[in-house]
Amino acid sequence: MSMESPSAVNPASESSSESSESIVASKKQLKKEALKAEKLRRKNEEAAASSAASAKLAEVDPLSENYGDVSLKDLHSKAVTGRKWTKICSLDAELANxxxxxxxxxxTIRAVGKKISFLVVRRLSATVQCVLTVKEGLVSAQMLRFCNSLTRESIVDVVGVVTTPTEPIKGTTQQVEVQVRKLYCISRAVPNLPINIEDAARSEEDIKEAEMAGDKLVRVNQDTRLNNRVLDLRTPANQAIFHLKCSVIDIFRNCLRSEDFVEIHTPKLLAGASEGGASVFKFDYMGQPACLAQSPQLHKQMAICSDFERVFVIGEVFRAENSSTHRHLCEFIGLDVEMEINEHYFEVLDIVDRLFVTIFDYLNEKCKKLLDAINKQFPFKPLKYLQKTLLLTFEEGIKMLKDAGVEIDPFGDLNTESERTLGRLVLEKYETEFYILHRYPSTVRPFYTMPCYDNPLYSNSFDVFIRGEEIISGAQRVHEPDLLTARAEACGVDVSTISAYINSFRYGTCPHGGFGVGLERVVMLFCGLSNIRQTSLFPRDPQRLVP
Amino acid sequence: MSMESPSAVNPASESSSESSESIVASKKQLKKEALKAEKLRRKNEEAAASSAASAKLAEVDPLSENYGDVSLKDLHSKAVTGRKWTKICSLDAELANxxxxxxxxxxTIRAVGKKISFLVVRRLSATVQCVLTVKEGLVSAQMLRFCNSLTRESIVDVVGVVTTPTEPIKGTTQQVEVQVRKLYCISRAVPNLPINIEDAARSEEDIKEAEMAGDKLVRVNQDTRLNNRVLDLRTPANQAIFHLKCSVIDIFRNCLRSEDFVEIHTPKLLAGASEGGASVFKFDYMGQPACLAQSPQLHKQMAICSDFERVFVIGEVFRAENSSTHRHLCEFIGLDVEMEINEHYFEVLDIVDRLFVTIFDYLNEKCKKLLDAINKQFPFKPLKYLQKTLLLTFEEGIKMLKDAGVEIDPFGDLNTESERTLGRLVLEKYETEFYILHRYPSTVRPFYTMPCYDNPLYSNSFDVFIRGEEIISGAQRVHEPDLLTARAEACGVDVSTISAYINSFRYGTCPHGGFGVGLERVVMLFCGLSNIRQTSLFPRDPQRLVP
Structure with missing residues (x-):
């Protein structure tokens, strides 16, 4: 085996490394190898075009059946052969021979001399080194040329024998090699990709280290990434981000289902704006003026009026806000909850507490591999949170800020900077980066927010923060139609557009409350990412409507 | 106990009945009682207004603390008392005394003489009979008057002692009574509801039987229901429909998650129409022309190009179709699946088979109570399906129709009537109401559909039917950009609006396929309901944008 794959060459070493010590020890060396590899790759790609033509000579090869481009027609569901595919992630020593x-x-495709080629094949985040060694009756020179003609990111089928090299393989996730016997290309990628996956997968740290050593590695900027999102999403960190996002929904759903919540779907096409204000997309609905739901607020409350008792909604939320910040999107996923309250909005806070501690615990315990993949490209410290979530009143928050010398209006809203500062103060004092701030001033909350029992200047409302940024807004709601109408009018809402909503409270309504979570923010902040576009598959912001 | 609640009076008998025999035996009698009860109810409601005023006399009552309207302020999360609420559905003999x-x-609120009142209290689909009997030191005449002043559908808190009557209670789900000690009204409903819950909950069968007996019961038409959806949704059948819908999503998700699918979210705001044609809602996106996604088609395929391998999307789908049929909505929930194919689109059909047989089995086995509640108002026969789903080619389908004398174009699409007829023929021949029809003519499928290997006039596509109506459309997709462009142009699609989609296939793409399910149709057809609006919480159709 080691003859076929001389470990001294170790051709796959450019892309990753195993233990953190070896990373530190050999980083500079790796960078140099990476640069060398990059040059080699470009040379190979240039060669590829001409090889592709010469690969056609393969027709005279007696082994010509064992390799080549599969014709498109043969991929039109020609036959069910019953052949067994093995997943790359499950290739291990047990499959030897x-x-x-x-x-x-x-x-990566890399020729070493004229007799050997190394082909690293990737599937999801697993990679394996496939080896072609020219040998009569097994691998022809033409087959090697065909392999060298492959473009990076092309889809290939490989038939081969699993071998276990004597020394560990550094550049792939799987610790076996595949000695190639057959090699087919299913779909060829264009030779010049707009971004290379290694470039897209590189951490800022690696780029800076290389810079300090006088080397320049490609840094792919965010617009290039998003313009070529289909390539950008193939990096291990991005794959992990969206698998993690899916896990958050899993736990959110399972947790709420186990507490007798029912999932509902509320309409996104509305006659009137659900949250008021100007940030609403308007359109023509069969001749009627209509707008896109800025939240499921009105209809999730109407579901409570319809006796659903405890509901949640997972779905798109649309905001026509022209704010290009690191944490705003024009379309994002809202995780919305609404529930009857027996006597106090603390019942809602209890759900927030249980739900998020469960989510965080799960991510830390069951999604280690995903977190590692993200950490590798975007290093972050694990989120600090308490098993019983910290609850502070808005007044307490204001006091902490004032004590720290921040000038602040005790009945105004917190701006982004104050929220960040308060987050830092809370972390210092309570050792948590996840907490609930409640009893907000009434004036800074929506019209449907219930005033406090003891002081109508405050309201039964709350925001929840991760690392100093808001991820949740919630409150007890006004369930009495006359008070609701008065509050809406006072807030300048056109009551006629929401009369169906207000009338819903005329047929007997339980006191109730709920909250809305920005899913992308939760993922971004849990993972300490810097931009919300990183957690939206195909993000939409004021400048971006494609891809 | 039986002294407090004389079973001869049996005041709750109007609303439901236990065994099917007793239903048949006493139906006429029940109808008469129902009519009587209705008259009594109206009389009571008229009385209520005046009682409400006289109930104020309660202030002189030494027991006045034990009943009354709770002031709104007391519902603003005044205190956490730690009081234990018991769910009505868990009231049983074990709680006696x-x-x-x-x-x-x-x-329902019903006074019997001047000393006793019966109050049936409902929570979700559970009901219990609460009894007020005037007795010194326990229940005053004023308290009884307060009870009689309650309007139907008001929210009440009852403190009372659980008793077990000697004879079964016919009109409530719970087989115990509550002897009321305290009674508070949390939220009063208006006295004249736009629809009464019993009217909305009545089956067509009951109405017709009453008609034959010369009685006229209220029939609530669909528009009245939908205009007052918040009341309409409170019926046991409607409650069950939406709990069942949630269960379908549970199983859909769990089943796909267990087969390594990942849930993603695709943008609903697009620069170009995802399915072509005119049925698209257009709007202005920060100065750019934009439209609402008619399906997640393009982006779920782009997720496959991004290496997600197997994905699903649960989300709203928007169609600006001006067709007011029993099975079209302008906004519905699409359950979308897309997956890599190793060699044949039958791999996709295997997923459809496993997924839906699992869903149907689950609903039949685990959701009996929900199905019973739906059946009671909207009687239906259980869906006939095979444990291994029947697969027919389009050609076989055409032949069956022709053999049955239906004139049909062998390369045209099936219209609604042909689909129904074929469903009937398939049921007769194969004893199933759930089957897959595949290899549709290419001309009747979208541009991204892969032609058949052996005959490009047909395509690797399929539809899936329940009770003769389509619920799923799917296919293998064209994964080669040049063929895709040619197909799009041939189908009259403006290629410039979907260039990001087409370019996604230039970077290496696995053969793949998938399907889209209309969730509301699945629920409607599984339960044999007649209108899709019944399975949408707040439906949107060409005429309806509210509530």
Missing amino acids: RTVLIRGRAQ | RTVLIRGRAQ
């Missing part, structure tokens, strides 16, 4: 069939992307 | 606190709706 077995012949396997794998499908994946040609991540 | 215990004092409980319950909250629910005043479903």
Whole structure:
């Protein structure tokens, strides 16, 4: 085996490394190798075009059936052959000497002399080194040329024998090699990709270290990433982000279902704005003026009026806000909850507490691999949170800020900077980066917010913060139609556009409350990411409507 | 106990009945009682207004603390008392002689003489009979008057002692009574509801039987229901429909998650129409022309190009179709699946088969109570389906129709009537109401559909039917950008608006396929309902944008 794959060459070493010590020890060396590899890659790609033509000579090869581009027609569901595919992530020493069939992307192609080529094949975040060694009756020179003609990111099918090299393989996730016997290209990528996956997967730290050593590595900026999102999303960190996002929804749903919540869907097409204000997308609905829901607020409350008792909504929320910040999107996923209250909005806070502690615990315990993949490119410290979530009143928050010398209006809203500062103060004092701030001034909350029992200047409302940024807004609601109408009018809402909503409270309504979570913010802040666009698959902001 | 609640009076008997025999036996009698009860109810309601005023006399009552309207301010989260609420559905004989606190709706209020009143309290689909009997030191005449002043559907808190009557209670779900000690009204409903819950909950069968007996019961038409959806949704059948819908999503998610699918969210705001055609809502996006996604088609495929391998999307789908049929909505929930294919689109059909058989089995086995509640108002026969789903080619379908004398274009699409007829023929021949029809003519499928290997006039596509109506459309997709462009142009699609989509296939793409399910149709057809509006919480159709 080691003859076929001389470990001294270690051709896959450019892309990753195993233990953190070895990373530190060999980082400079790796950078140099990476640069060398990059040059080699470009040379290979230039060669690829001409090889592609010469690969056609393969027709005279007696082994010509064992490799080549699969014709499109043969991919139109020609037959069910019953062949078994092996997943790259499950390739291990137990399969040694077995012949396997794998499908994946040609991540790197590297010829070493005229007799050996190394092809790293990737599938999701797993990679394996496939080796072609010219040998009569097994691998022809033409087959090697065909392999060298492959473009990076092309889809290939490989049939080969699993072998276990004597020394560990540094550049791939799987610790076996595949000695290639057959190699087919299913779908060829264009030779010049707009972004290379290694470039997109590189951490800022690595780029800066290389710079300090006088080397320049490619830094892919955010617009280039988002313009070529289909390539950008293939990096291990991005794959992990969206698998993690899915896990958050899993736990959110399971947790609420186990507490007798029912999932509902509220209409996104509305006759009137759900949250008032100007930040609403308007359109023509069969001749009627209509707008896109800025939240499921009105209808989730109407579901409570309809006796659903405890509901949640997972769905898109649309905001026509022209604010290009790191934490605003024009379309994002709202995780919305609404529930009857027996006597106090603390019942809602209890749900927030249980729900999020469960989510955080789960992510830390069950999603380690995903967190590691994110951490590798975007290093972050684990979120500090308490098993019983800290609850502070707005007044207490204001006091902490004032004590720290921040000038602040005790009945105004907190701006982004104050929220950040308060987050830092709370972390210092209570050792948590996740907390609830409640009893906000009534004037800074929406019209449907219930005033406090003892002081109508305050309201039964709350925001929840991760690392000093708001992820949740919630409150007890006004469930009495006359008070609700008065509050709406006082807040300048056109009551005629929401009469169906207000009338819903005329048929007997339980006191109730709820909250809305910005899913992308939760993922961004849990992982300490710097931009919300990183947690939206195909983000929409004031400048971006594609891809 | 039986002294406090004489079973001869049986005041709750109007609303429901236990065994099916007793239903048949006493139906006429029940109808008469229902009519009587209705008259009594109206009389009571008229009395209520005046009683409300006289109830104010209660101030002189030494027991006045034990009843009354709770002031709104006292519902602003005044205190956390630690009081225990008992759910109405868990009231049973084991709680006999215990004092409980319950909250629910005043479903019916009925005075019997001047000393006794019966109050049926409902919570979700559970009901219990609460009894007020005037007795010194326990229940005053004023308290009885307060009870009689309650309007139906008001929210009440009841403190009382659980008793077990000697004879079964016919009109409530719970087989115990509550001897009222305290009674508070949390939220008063208006005296004249736009629809009464019993009217909305009545089956067509009951109305017709009453008609044949010369009685006229109120039939609530669909528009009245939808205009007053918050009341309409309180019926047991409607409650069950939306709990069932939630269960379908549970199983859909869990089943796909267990098969390594990841949930993603695709943008609803697009620069170009995802499915072409005119049925698209257009709007202005920060100065750019934009439209609402008619499906997650393009982006779920782009997620496959991004290496997500197997994805699903649960979300709103928007169609500006001006067709007011029983099965079209302008906004509905799409359950969308997309997955890599190793060699044949039958791999996608295997997922459809496993997924839906699992869903149907689950609903039949675990959701019996919900199905019973729906069946009671909207009788239906259980869906016939095979444990291994029937697969027919389009050609076979055409032949069956032709053999049955239906004139049909072998390369045209099936219209609604042909689909129904074919459903009937399939049921007769194969004893299933759930089947897959595949290899549709290419001309009747979208541009992104892969043609068949052996005959490009047909395509690797399929529809899935329940009871003769389509619920799913799916196919293998064209994953080669040049063929895709040619197909789009041939189908009259403006390629410039979907260039980001087409370019996604230039960077190496696995063969893939998938399908889209109309969630509301699945629920409607599984339950044999006649109108899709019944399975949408707040439906949107060409005429309806509210509530």
